[in-house]
Amino acid sequence: MTPAQLSRTVLHTVRRAVEDDELCVVVPERVKVRTPPRAGCGDYATNVALLLARGGGERDALVIAEVLRRRLVRTPGIARVEVAAPGFLNITLDAHSHAQLVRAVRSAGPRYGHGEALAGVSVPLGDSDEVRAALVGHVVRGLVDASGGVVIAGRGPVVRASPVSGVELLRSLGPDAARWALLRPAGHDLPDLDPSRLLSQREDNPLFRVQYAHARIRALMRNATQLHITPEPQPESGAYDHPAEIGLLGLLGDHPRVIEAAARHRAPDQLARHLVGVADAFLRFHDLFHDGCPVLPSHQHKPSAVHRSRLALADATGAVLAGGLRLLGISAPEHL
Missing domain, CATH: 3.30.1360.70 (Arginyl tRNA synthetase N-terminal domain)
Known part of the structure; x- marks a missing residue:
């Protein structure tokens, strides 16, 4: 459900x-x-x-x-x-409802969360020459469209301006980190443009965690294909009853509301922070079961219903991360 x-x-x-x-x-x-x-x-x-x-x-x-x-x-x-x-x-x-959610996410793929929540709603939005306001406006237009709303003429997004130009940002950070730096902070906050933090491939970099989680999921799916394991949520398996799984499921279920709220309030930072939460929840889920009952079985064990269910949950998480990053205009890497 x-x-x-x-x-x-x-x-x-x-x-x-x-x-x-x-x-x-x-x-x-x-x-x-x-x-x-x-x-x-x-x-x-x-x-x-x-x-x-x-x-x-x-x-x-x-x-x-x-x-x-x-x-x-x-x-x-x-x-x-x-x-x-x-x-x-x-x-x-119950477990059947959790399985239904996983199936719904996987069926929609990266477009999960798109819908008609803002049907009939007009969101005022204007153009801006300032690089951060222009980027926020561009992303908000996509969010409004994904939610079934319509953008009408209005004032540009109210954000604290970037202290450097777009050209300088791209030169020092590249497109993904530059977008993340301008979109993740709330509009009233000054963006952190430090390359040592934004380009770091460590756990203290939120963008790295989001992209790493997606790449890790894609690796799991490639390995599952090689092992001929088909992801399928099976509620009778006992999966989806651990707090780590339930927490991740809750975040996946909340994804459509986050997209709507980010569009309605012209605040793509809400989506960016949500993706960090999803990535962190997935990494906790993955690490927790790595030793006891990993998402994929070791070579000497046959895949169980629990493996297939957890693999389906991982695949659904990847769809949410990919779709959210796409709405922000940031790549979802297959490898990292």
Whole structure:
């Protein structure tokens, strides 16, 4: 189950509760679900009960949340729903829903997250001669298009100007690092243009980690092809129940929302930081299982359902990294 599908499920649950006279509230047009800010709070959380109880206080929100909890927990694909004060619903999906998400990402490939979230929405954006503002504007146009919105005339992006010209940036950093340097910081922050940090192939360089994670995934997929192993999420295998896997799945599921938010707020830095989070989560996932149950089996072992499931998760992660880097105009290397 993808976040978009879960959002529709929660909205449908609200509507049915109103139709059955169990709730007396105005049904919203849409419901948002988000990845919880900390572990142990389910796969997704929603504040819909708080919004429905607006003006009624915490007690009403908790009552509404409990009504929705009882209904949601009976929904196929949802394993557990918990109510947390002052009225949040923390939703845990079952293994079949996780497998469905992996299949959805792999099916869409690098275009996963593109959609119609901003259909009918006009995003004002103007041109600029300053190199950083011009680059941000160009990337935002692509993000808006990927989200189904339309760019209309407006002022250029408000960002702190680059202290050096575009030509100098390309000469000292190359295209990938130059773009990353200008796009990753929030618009109000001054970009770090130090080549020793931006071109470093070490773990303290976020761009390196993102590109390395993608290259590592592509190497896994090449090795899997040589071993005749087909990636396929198999929920009965016991995969996708470790916190490292669940955390990575949550970030993949959040990718469409991040693209929409980056487009709506004209802030490609949100996408850049999200990609760092995805890469770091993948590297933790990969390193954690390297000794116990690696993504690929050693030569003396036969591939199991767990291997195929984790390989599919790695492949889905590669699609998200490739698609996100493409939206930023940065290469996703096959080798590094």
